[in-house]
Amino acid sequence: MTAFILVSGTFTGGWVWEEVTARLEESGAEVYPVTLTGMGDRRDPAGPGTDLETHIEDLVRLIDEVEAPEVVIVGHCYGIHPVLGAADRRPERIARIVHLDAGMPRDGDPALELVPDRAVRDRLLQAEQAEGDWSIAPPSLDEWQRWGSTVGIPAPALERLVRLAAPQPLGTLTQPLRLSGAVPGLPMTGVLCTANGAGIAMVESLVGLGDPRFQALIDPRVSFFELGTGHWPMLSTPDELAGVLLRAAAGEGHRLTAPSGQPAHLRPFLMEVPERSRERVGRVDLYLPDAGRPRPAVVFVHGGPVPADVLPTPRDWPTYVGYGRYVASLGAVGVTLDHRLHDLTDYERAAEDVAEAVEFVRADPRVDGERVALWYFSGGGLLSADWLAAPPPWLRCVAATYPILAPLPNWGLSDRFRPAAAVRTAGRLPIVLTRVGLESAGIAATVEEFLTAAKECEAEVEVIDIPFAHHGFETTDHTEQARHAVDRAVRAVLGHLRN
Known part of the structure; x- marks a missing residue:
């Protein structure tokens, strides 16, 4: 049996995975939609000391409790940071890591550095420097687009996203990710949401440029899928996302190959x-x-x-x-x-x-x-x-x-x-x-x-x-x-x- 551990991005909790969870459970899988410390309905345990390490420990404890022989761990957006940190500590338990519209952070990268919106980064840095300010408020309805495309989210789901969003502990975004080197040996799948800007063709072009950061993507253990939606596919296309996660767990997906001849x-x-x-x-x-x-x-x-x-x-x-x-x-x-x-x-x-x-x-x-x-x-x-x-x-x-x-x-x-x-x-x-x-x-x-x-x-x-x-x-x-x-x-x- 396969167990899916689902970790969402900033300001959210396990509730965003409700429809995906139902579809995966119908297939016979175990599903663990995660609410990290300080997020969703776990706001009270958070404090000035809540950081990326806190969230990594949350996931390590969960991995240790899961009895299923195969664990597929899914990191969406910010969630890929604690996912990689936990997989690095329990590599023998992880069958596959899924980057769901998420970046490729490396050892030493804080999540803040991978936020492309300069206004958002400046806001976070100002909050970090403010005495006694250890969290950042979630975006308003109009601001959510700065954190990723909201294309495809039904109006009621978007309203719920805004209503249930929780403040994000700053330390989760500013503390560098520390990896020992175990993660590159694990199978990986990237799920790209094309309405958020990236697609497989774009990734292939980056590989073709010869950028060493992307050469690992031609490994046969790495696969890719595309979803024609925005940054929140668990809310916009839950059925399609569940299907892609099941296929990823089975090792399916598009494989990149090394350019033959000239790029x-x-x-x-x-x-x-x-x-x-x-x-x-x-x-x-x-x-x-x-x-x-x-x-x-x-x-x-x-x-x-x-x-x-x-x-x-x-x-x-x-x-x-x-x-x-x-x-x-x-x-x-x-x-x-x-x-x-x-x-x-x-x-x-x-x-x-x-x-x-x-x-x-x-x-x-x-x-x-x-x-x-x-x-x-x-x-x-x-x-x-x-x-x-x-x-x-x-x-x-x-x-x-x-x-x-x-x-x-x-x-x-x-x-x-x-x-x-x-x-x-x-x-x-x-x-x-x-x-x-x-x-x-x-x-x-x-x-x-x-x-x-x-x-x-x-x-x-x-x-x-x-x-x-x-x-x-x-x-x-x-x-x-x-x-x-x-x-x-x-x-x-x-x-x-x-x-």
């Missing part, structure tokens, strides 16, 4: 483009046309976050080299750059890098500084918001290819990085948007939000659709349709620069 982002560009001379100055590369007079420029802004130690860096990836060469072959200066978007907390720094690169390019005597286009890709799309909000007169066009145009749920970015709002003040600035049909649901939703706002304010947007293309199609989808879309987008941008 997807390093495969050849989809078009044959002429070689062009390239000049490299600092973080900026210039692809120069054959011309004696100043020419307009297209600045290509790569996506991310891209880990700092990934080599080659994005400006040497075939996609950006290909675009830079192509626009140079058509008479404009192609510009690529490496900006420092290495983490979700780096958007402000990356925005500064882009602004500095643009000023550098405009000052080059070979560039007509009054005719510049900015072209954004993927997660770099959020960096377009500053320029859309207040377009300078020299900015003749903004382009975006498979972009993210609003922060994904729980990314925790300010409204400064929300192009879907900034477009309302873009005026008549031309926008060229390349949209792929095989996009993830979370990213596609941000594009629709942008287009809805653009339509309402009558912004000048040209949409180029590629129905059967993927995110990053330039090196994965070498089809005539994709090549035509790239050519159309490039010529549209250059047309705006020449008008």
Whole structure:
């Protein structure tokens, strides 16, 4: 018999698992929905000394009491921290760890560091420093979205979530997780809630980048599932979640494999483009046309976050080299750059890098500084918001290819990085948007939000659709349709620069 130990995220208790528990018990499994010390109906035992270690000990005691030979322990959101701590101390009892829309904390990581919302982190740090303040109040109804997407939660369940939420002891979020090294040897399943931003394709791309933190995910003992819902699947899709947990316990799920040959982002560009001379100055590369007079420029802004130690860096990836060469072959200066978007907390720094690169390019005597286009890709799309909000007169066009145009749920970015709002003040600035049909649901939703706002304010947007293309199609989808879309987008941008 399998026993499931279910551990939910911040502010909640075992009650959030009621429907999932019922489904699992109907299958014949033992189920232990956990309410950790200080949470749910266990508020009284909490105090200034309640910390992550307290919650780990809660789970260790429970594991010792469970008699079932196989224990599958599920950690949702914050819950993965005490789950990993307890599994590290009782590895012989754990058949599988399930990361339910949860991160991958390592030894020494406090849960607070993995909260992407800067405003939430600052609030927690201020509370920690306040004398006598040892817990943080749960979010209001409007604030829950900061802790993860509430998409799919029925209104009564969301109301109950707010009503029953308990203050979170600060020590549970600030105390570092300590692991001995036993956890990596245990089977693991990741359940990704795609409406909260992440999906299997995104994880595969991170593995393909060569980031060492993600190489363990290609282990055959690691599997993945997707749920098309927000961050609280136990409330939004309990039947589907129960089914996924049973399949995970049986060892099912999608397996990642090591990239064969070149990683997807390093495969050849989809078009044959002429070689062009390239000049490299600092973080900026210039692809120069054959011309004696100043020419307009297209600045290509790569996506991310891209880990700092990934080599080659994005400006040497075939996609950006290909675009830079192509626009140079058509008479404009192609510009690529490496900006420092290495983490979700780096958007402000990356925005500064882009602004500095643009000023550098405009000052080059070979560039007509009054005719510049900015072209954004993927997660770099959020960096377009500053320029859309207040377009300078020299900015003749903004382009975006498979972009993210609003922060994904729980990314925790300010409204400064929300192009879907900034477009309302873009005026008549031309926008060229390349949209792929095989996009993830979370990213596609941000594009629709942008287009809805653009339509309402009558912004000048040209949409180029590629129905059967993927995110990053330039090196994965070498089809005539994709090549035509790239050519159309490039010529549209250059047309705006020449008008």
